[in-house]
Amino acid sequence: MTPASIRIDDRISIGEHEIEESFVRASGPGGQNVNKVSTAVQLRFDVRHSPSLPNDVRARLKTLAGRRLTKEGVLVIVAAQHRTQERNRADARERLVELIRRAAERPVPRRKTRPPASSRRKRLEGKKRRGEIKSLRRVRPGMD
Numbered sequence: 001m002t003p004a005s006i007r008i009d010d011r012i013s014i015g016e017h018e019i020e021e022s023f024v025r026a027s028g029p030g031g032q033n034v035n036k037v038s039t040a041v042q043l044r045f046d047v048r049h050s051p052s053l054p055n056d057v058r059a060r061l062k063t064l065a066g067r068r069l070t071k072e073g074v075l076v077i078v079a080a081q082h083r084t085q086e087r088n089r090a091d092a093r094e095r096l097v098e099l100i101r102r103a104a105e106r107p108v109p110r111r112k113t114r115p116p117a118s119s120r121r122k123r124l125e126g127k128k129r130r131g132e133i134k135s136l137r138r139v140r141p142g143m144d
Helices: 031-035 055-068 085-104 117-137
Strands: 005-007 013-015 019-024 040-046 074-079
Touching (some): 005 085, 040 085, 074 085
16 A cells, blocks of 8 residues: 555555545535635546556446446546535545445345245235225126
8 A cells, every 4th residue: 555545445545646636616604705715625536547446346336426427437526515625525535435435345146036935825815805806896787
C-alpha cells in the first residue's frame, strides 16, 4: 500500500491520484454564506480505467453505481449534506469506499431448491377452494 492511497479492504486500495474532486456551490443550509462559498464536493472516480480494481469488482461496481456512472465509465458522487468542504469531502470519500466494499463482496451463488410436496399440495388446495368460491358467485342462465 502506497502512502497516498485509500484502503478498501485487504486486497484493494485505490490511489489518491485516481480520485478527482471539484468543489461547487451547494444549495441548502448556509445562510448568506451559501452564495459565496463552494462547499459541495463532486468526486469523480474512473471505474473503467482504474488499475486498482479487479475485473469482478469492477463489473459489480458498474452495476451498483447505476445512474451515478457516466457513459465513459466515471463514477460521480456529489456530497452537499454538510456546511463545510472538509465534511462533504469526507462524506463523498466514505460513500465511494462503501460502494467499492459492497462491490468487493462476492455474491453467494443460488442453489436451486424444490418446494416440498406438502406446500405444493396446500397451494393447489387453496386454488381449488378459491375457484369454488368464485364459481358460486357465477350467475347461471335460468336461475332468476
